[in-house]
Structure formats: C-alpha cells, structure tokens
Amino acid sequence: MKPDAVLGLATGESPIGTYKQLIEWYNKGDLDFSEIHTVNLDEYKGLSPENPQSYAYYMSTNLLNHVNIPKENTNIPNGLEDDSEVECARYDNILHSLGGIDLQLLGIGGNGHIGFNEPGNNFNKETHCVTLTENTIQANARFFDSIDDVPKYAYTMGIKNIMQAKGILLIASGAAKAQALYDSFYGPITPSVPGSILQLHNNVTVIADEAALSIILKEHEITPGGHIK
Numbered sequence: 001m002k003p004d005a006v007l008g009l010a011t012g013e014s015p016i017g018t019y020k021q022l023i024e025w026y027n028k029g030d031l032d033f034s035e036i037h038t039v040n041l042d043e044y045k046g047l048s049p050e051n052p053q054s055y056a057y058y059m060s061t062n063l064l065n066h067v068n069i070p071k072e073n074t075n076i077p078n079g080l081e082d083d084s085e086v087e088c089a090r091y092d093n094i095l096h097s098l099g100g101i102d103l104q105l106l107g108i109g110g111n112g113h114i115g116f117n118e119p120g121n122n123f124n125k126e127t128h129c130v131t132l133t134e135n136t137i138q139a140n141a142r143f144f145d146s147i148d149d150v151p152k153y154a155y156t157m158g159i160k161n162i163m164q165a166k167g168i169l170l171i172a173s174g175a176a177k178a179q180a181l182y183d184s185f186y187g188p189i190t191p192s193v194p195g196s197i198l199q200l201h202n203n204v205t206v207i208a209d210e211a212a213l214s215i216i217l218k219e220h221e222i223t224p225g226g227h228i229k
C-alpha cells in the first residue's frame with residue numbers, strides 16, 4: 001500500500017512463509033519493490049554475506065534475489081566489520097537517514113528475545129553488538145554443522161530502533177514460542193523479557209498459530225479464532 005515504504009526485515013523460520021507470499025504476489029504482478037528500502041534487524045558477527053548461515057545470505061535467497069528491489073536499497077549489518085563501534089554507528093546512520101521504519105517484521109526467540117536483544121539487555125539501546133546467550137546459541141545450532149560453529153556475537157538493532165518503527169508485525173509459531181508470547185504480552189514489562197516492551201508500542205499486530213498461543217488461550221479460556229483482549 002506504500003510503494004516507497006521502509007521495511008524492517010527479520011530472519012529465522014518464522015517469516016519464511018511471509019517472504020514466499022510476497023514473492024508470489026510479486027510474480028503475479030501485484031507488488032512492485034522498486035522504491036522499497038529494507039533494513040534487517042541483525043547479523044552474526046564474523047560471517048560474510050557468502051556464508052550460507054549469514055542473515056545476508058538468508059535474505060538474498062529467501063526474498064531479495066526474487067523481487068525487483070534495488071540492491072543498494074537493502075541494508076543488513078556488516079558481519080565482517082570487526083570494529084563494533086564503527087559498524088553500529090554506520091547502521092544507526094542508515095536507520096536515521098531513511099527517516100524511520102514503516103513496518104518492522106519480528107520473530108521472537110524462545111527466551112523472548114527480539115532481533116538479537118537478549119534478556120537483560122537495556123531497552124534504551126540503538127544498534128549494538130551482543131553476546132549471544134547459551135539458549136540462543138543452542139536454538140540456532142540447528143542451522144549450523146556443529147554448535148561450535150555458531151557465532152558468539154551478533155550485531156542487532158536495539159529495542160529503541162525497533163520501538164521507533166511506525167508499525168510492528170510479530171510472527172510466531174509452535175509450542176516453543178508459547179511461554180515467550182505469553183510473557184511478552186501478559187507479563188510485566190521488563191528487560192528480562194525483551195518482547196514485553198512491545199506492550200508499550202501503539203501499533204503491534206501478532207500473527208501466531210494455536211500452539212504458540214496455547215498458554216494465552218488457556219489462561220483466558222479463549223477458543224482459537226476468538227477475540228483476545
């Protein structure tokens with residue numbers, strides 16, 4: 001609906017169906033990405049865009065190579081920049097110069113992380129380098145040959161960048177997300193559950209399957225398809 005939108009994009013399994021749908025609409029001629037700009041949430045530190053486990057590679061193969069978005073309009077933190085201060089300042093400059101994100105797509109970690117903002121991380125941060133938690137390293141090990149290959153650090157947009165997006169669309173599926181989803185939207189707002197900050201955003205849409213919603217549905221005695229307050 002907004003041909004020159006700035007889209008904040010996410011990786012992981014959750015948005016794969018969304019990207020497939022966008023490609024399908026593009027192939028049908030219903031979507032044009034020629035004026036779109038994209039900014040990705042995060043990237044592993046130390047991985048090159050050619051590394052199949054990098055988020056740059058994921059974005060190329062799952063979306064960017066299949067639609068008419070100009071390469072120069074796409075942005076992902078540079079995993080190969082060793083100097084965190086340089087890379088984070090560069091990325092924040094891009095975010096600021098684009099004038100903010102129109103729609104930020106989010107998945108959620110089993111521990112409630114959004115982007116790579118891990119529990120305990122300060123809410124007031126912009127792009128920064130994080131040390132990944134053991135929980136996240138284990139969860140993401142499924143994409144690597146061995147757990148030792150999972151990078152220990154990542155660059156991520158901060159909660160502050162995410163909260164400045166005009167709209168947020170969070171996608172969650174599977175029982176492994178049920179607690180994180182419940183804690184994020186029905187628990188206290190606390191850095192121990194990074195997703196809980198979304199309670200303070202005025203335009204969040206959550207798309208989740210029954211398994212991911214199971215605790216919420218049970219607590220509130222709601223049948224699937226029913227309205228959740």
Ligand code: GLP
Pocket residue numbers: 010011012013014015041042106107108109110114115116136140
């Ligand atoms: C990763 C990413 C997050 C993503 C989350 C969930 O660690 N950094 O941006 O939302 O895990 O991933 P998945 O959708 O594969 O469950």
